[in-house]
Amino acid sequence: MRRAAAWLRWYVxxxxxxxxxxxxxxxxxxxxxxxxxxxRRAFERERLERRYGDPRxxxxxxx
Amino acid sequence: MQFPTHARPRSIAIWTAVALIGAVxxxxxxxxxxxxxxxxxxxxxxxxxxxxxxRFYARYIQTxxxxxxxxxxxxxxxxxxxxxxxxxxxxxxxxxxxxxISGAGPLVGPVLAAxxxxxxxxxxxIVGVIFAGAVQDMVVLFxxxxxxxxxxxxxxxxxxxxxxxxxxxxxxxxxxxxxxxVLALVVVNALAESPWGTFSVGxxxxxxxxxxxxLRYLRPGRVAEVTVIGVALLLLAIASGRWxxxxxxxxxxxxxxxxxxxxxxxxxxxxxxxxxWLLLVPRDxxxxxxxxxxxxLLAFALVVTLPGLQMEAVTDFAGNGEGPVFAGSLFxxxxxxxxxxxxxxxxxxxxxxxxxxxxxxxxxxxxxxxxAMLMESGVAIMAITAACVLDPGVYFAMNASPAxxxxxxxxxxxxxxxxxxxxxxxxxAAAAESVEExxxxxxxxGAPTLALGLAAILADILGGDAMMSFWYHxxxxxxxxxxxxxxxxxxxxxxxxxxxxxxxxxxxxxxMRATNWLPGxxxxxxxxxxxxxxxxxVGVNDPLGGINTLFPVFGISNQLLxxxxxxxxxxxLVKSGRLRHVWVTLVPLTWLAVVTFTASWQKxxxxxxxxxxxxxxxxxxxxxxxxxxxPGAADLDDMRTIVTNATVDAVISAVLALLxxxxxxxxxxxxxxxxRNPDAVRLRESxxxxxxxxxxxxxIPTSEERAELVAAGLGxxxxxxxxxxxxxxxxxAEAGE
Numbered sequence: 001m002r003r004a005a006a007w008l009r010w011y012v013x014x015x016x017x018x019x020x021x022x023x024x025x026x027x028x029x030x031x032x033x034x035x036x037x038x039x040r041r042a043f044e045r046e047r048l049e050r051r052y053g054d055p056r057x058x059x060x061x062x063x
Numbered sequence: 064m065q066f067p068t069h070a071r072p073r074s075i076a077i078w079t080a081v082a083l084i085g086a087v088x089x090x091x092x093x094x095x096x097x098x099x100x101x102x103x104x105x106x107x108x109x110x111x112x113x114x115x116x117x118r119f120y121a122r123y124i125q126t127x128x129x130x131x132x133x134x135x136x137x138x139x140x141x142x143x144x145x146x147x148x149x150x151x152x153x154x155x156x157x158x159x160x161x162x163x164i165s166g167a168g169p170l171v172g173p174v175l176a177a178x179x180x181x182x183x184x185x186x187x188x189i190v191g192v193i194f195a196g197a198v199q200d201m202v203v204l205f206x207x208x209x210x211x212x213x214x215x216x217x218x219x220x221x222x223x224x225x226x227x228x229x230x231x232x233x234x235x236x237x238x239x240x241x242x243x244x245v246l247a248l249v250v251v252n253a254l255a256e257s258p259w260g261t262f263s264v265g266x267x268x269x270x271x272x273x274x275x276x277x278l279r280y281l282r283p284g285r286v287a288e289v290t291v292i293g294v295a296l297l298l299l300a301i302a303s304g305r306w307x308x309x310x311x312x313x314x315x316x317x318x319x320x321x322x323x324x325x326x327x328x329x330x331x332x333x334x335x336x337x338x339x340w341l342l343l344v345p346r347d348x349x350x351x352x353x354x355x356x357x358x359x360l361l362a363f364a365l366v367v368t369l370p371g372l373q374m375e376a377v378t379d380f381a382g383n384g385e386g387p388v389f390a391g392s393l394f395x396x397x398x399x400x401x402x403x404x405x406x407x408x409x410x411x412x413x414x415x416x417x418x419x420x421x422x423x424x425x426x427x428x429x430x431x432x433x434x435a436m437l438m439e440s441g442v443a444i445m446a447i448t449a450a451c452v453l454d455p456g457v458y459f460a461m462n463a464s465p466a467x468x469x470x471x472x473x474x475x476x477x478x479x480x481x482x483x484x485x486x487x488x489x490x491x492a493a494a495a496e497s498v499e500e501x502x503x504x505x506x507x508x509g510a511p512t513l514a515l516g517l518a519a520i521l522a523d524i525l526g527g528d529a530m531m532s533f534w535y536h537x538x539x540x541x542x543x544x545x546x547x548x549x550x551x552x553x554x555x556x557x558x559x560x561x562x563x564x565x566x567x568x569x570x571x572x573x574x575m576r577a578t579n580w581l582p583g584x585x586x587x588x589x590x591x592x593x594x595x596x597x598x599x600x601v602g603v604n605d606p607l608g609g610i611n612t613l614f615p616v617f618g619i620s621n622q623l624l625x626x627x628x629x630x631x632x633x634x635x636l637v638k639s640g641r642l643r644h645v646w647v648t649l650v651p652l653t654w655l656a657v658v659t660f661t662a663s664w665q666k667x668x669x670x671x672x673x674x675x676x677x678x679x680x681x682x683x684x685x686x687x688x689x690x691x692x693x694p695g696a697a698d699l700d701d702m703r704t705i706v707t708n709a710t711v712d713a714v715i716s717a718v719l720a721l722l723x724x725x726x727x728x729x730x731x732x733x734x735x736x737x738x739r740n741p742d743a744v745r746l747r748e749s750x751x752x753x754x755x756x757x758x759x760x761x762x763i764p765t766s767e768e769r770a771e772l773v774a775a776g777l778g779x780x781x782x783x784x785x786x787x788x789x790x791x792x793x794x795x796a797e798a799g800e
């Protein structure tokens with residue numbers, strides 16, 4: 001039961017992209033532990049801009 | 064990957080059993096003629112066929128036709144910028160891709176197709192997905208993965224040429240406008256004169272705004288959290304709708320179809336001009352969650368209750384083409400109407416956009432591309448089941464236009480009973496009362512019918528009759544929500560295409576391309592909104608009923624887009640030296656071409672005014688000239704409206720078919736050249752880079768794959784061995800296991 005809940009939690013955070021920030025920070029820090037990382041707010045804005053900046057390539061319209 | 068030369072006895076036994084289950088399901092559906100058939104046979108036929116198609120045909124395509132190469136790094140592995148390109152766990156990507164491709168189409172089309180009985184629709188939903196729809200999605204995904212995740216339009220331009228490429232882009236734009244108009248019409252028909260529905264769907268706008276602000280300023284990036292809050296508010300909105308409908312506010316939210324059109328047009332414009340974080344992004348999250356949640360809930364309820372199908376297997380309307388829901392005979396119109404549940408051109412846009420940038424291995428295209436489309440087809444099966452669970456008399460009363468059944472319970476009951484589906488006015492009144500709606504007559508568009516069927520199924524396991532009205536409005540909300548999301552996103556995509564087109568007309572218009580120049584954004588949004596808004600207005604005001612006219616046009620356009628995608632796939636198979644296997648896409652392409660061109664021809668030129676737009680136009684024009692009112696028209700204004708609408712529809716159908724013919728001709732030219740002179744072929748494939756990533760191909764790893772993962776020290780999600788040390792990988796592995 002607890003394992004199922006943990007799996008569901010992992011799945012939802014992966015699916016929604018909620019852990020994109022944590023992944024990015026880990027990526028940057030992997031090379032250099034003191035490297036500067038963007039704040040979460042700045043990162044999420046940047047990410048949104050790139051995802052929705054040009055919707056012509058798979059703009060999420062479907063039927 | 065090779066086929067095992069000696070299949071194990073256990074595997075042979077399992078697959079024989081699966082085949083038998085499917086065969087029994089099909090036999091019961093096709094041959095059982097007494098009383099009602101249980102939905103269990105529907106489930107057996109569908110799941111049995113899907114399993115066989117996935118295990119054998121999709122595997123054949125992956126290993127023999129596409130020759131997917133596990134040693135070749137995908138764009139996600141090569142580029143891996145952590146944003147667009149990111150190797151994503153196949154189980155997560157399957158959910159992502161499914162959420163991307165699924166929409167209102169497979170819910171609406173099968174409901175309308177049910178007028179010909181449950182059998183024709185069910186056969187095409189299952190056969191079509193196995194041999195056409197899922198093949199298209201998978202092959203497009205594969206070729207786009209080989210090309211750094213380029214879009215279908217880019218691939219068409221590069222591999223076919225500028226003429227075919229430009230025709231394809233124009234076709235995509237036109238098809239999107241039609242899609243938006245039809246979807247908006249479905250929403251209008253579902254919400255018109257329904258204060259409960261209008262109020263609760265209207266509340267989704269402030270809910271989305273709140274979520275947008277929350278995600279932008281209060282807690283950036285906490286998507287799961289804000290979605291949970293949003294869904295809770297949504298359920299509250301549905302529940303409070305009943306209270307509003309029974310209060311003095313009811314009149315405020317009882318809107319006519321025309322008022323709703325104006326609201327939708329203003330909404331579409333505002334959503335396209337507003338920043339995405341405010342409305343579009345939160346709506347996306349909300350509708351994705353509702354979509355997946357409701358589909359899972361419905362699948363569960365259907366399997367638990369296994370209701371009986373009330374509709375006949377094949378009704379008379381399949382043969383005589385005089386159906387009240389849409390005119391025309393089984394061939395080609397059942398295929399046109401089912402549309403997205405069996406094969407959808409729009410999926411090619413998703414399969415060639417986001418997903419290829421996230422896939423870990425080429426060998427996963429079967430799981431993601433083929434698998435997600437099988438799930439989509441399963442949704443279509445649920446929709447046709449929900450429609451066929453209803454009493455056929457109620458079904459026809461909801462889906463025939465007032466021009467056919469009149470606008471009183473008495474006239475509807477008499478007309479429908481004369482078709483052989485006996486229904487009393489009391490039954491019709493009771494159906495409306497059970498979901499607390501004023502009337503269910505002529506609630507065309509499929510959404511209310513689906514909602515009623517869904518409510519009946521869900522109420523069977525959760526809440527009983529007392530919950531019928533809640534589930535009905537829950538289902539209406541569920542459909543309206545993602546249709547509105549499609550309207551937001553579609554208007555925005557259209558806006559970008561218009562901005563780009565205007566800017567490339569003349570250097571002086573270069574500023575139009577800027578994504579932050581408000582006059583440009585407002586102008587191009589207005590153009591897009593005006594285009595679909597006009598079609599929507601035409602549909603709402605059509606005295607002969609809008610859905611029965613517009614839905615076939617939408618179906619044809621969607622299937623034409625699928626044909627374009629399959630033509631691009633065929634060109635790529637020929638150019639990449641897979642000529643021997645070209646039938647894999649050429650057979651569904653030929654079938655779609657025959658279906659869509661026959662349908663286009665009949666819609667434009669058929670001598671039957673119920674089917675052919677041109678003869679309808681002439682018939683009513685003659686009526687105007689002779690100063691004579693024809694059936695369906697109350698006055699001369701109605702006559703003129705019918706003439707204008709028929710002309711517009713005829714022109715749209717003809718232009719679309721011509722555009723696709725241009726693409727076909729150009730594709731054929733490229734293929735002939737490639738066959739004649741294979742050495743001169745230039746493929747725009749990205750180079751082979753060896754892959755370091757280890758990941759299973761299917762959802763459940765095989766024993767060899769499991770051993771490989773263990774040897775590399777990876778969890779079931781896979782990854783790159785040397786990078787996967789450290790706390791992050793271990794945490795992920797633990798969570799994934």
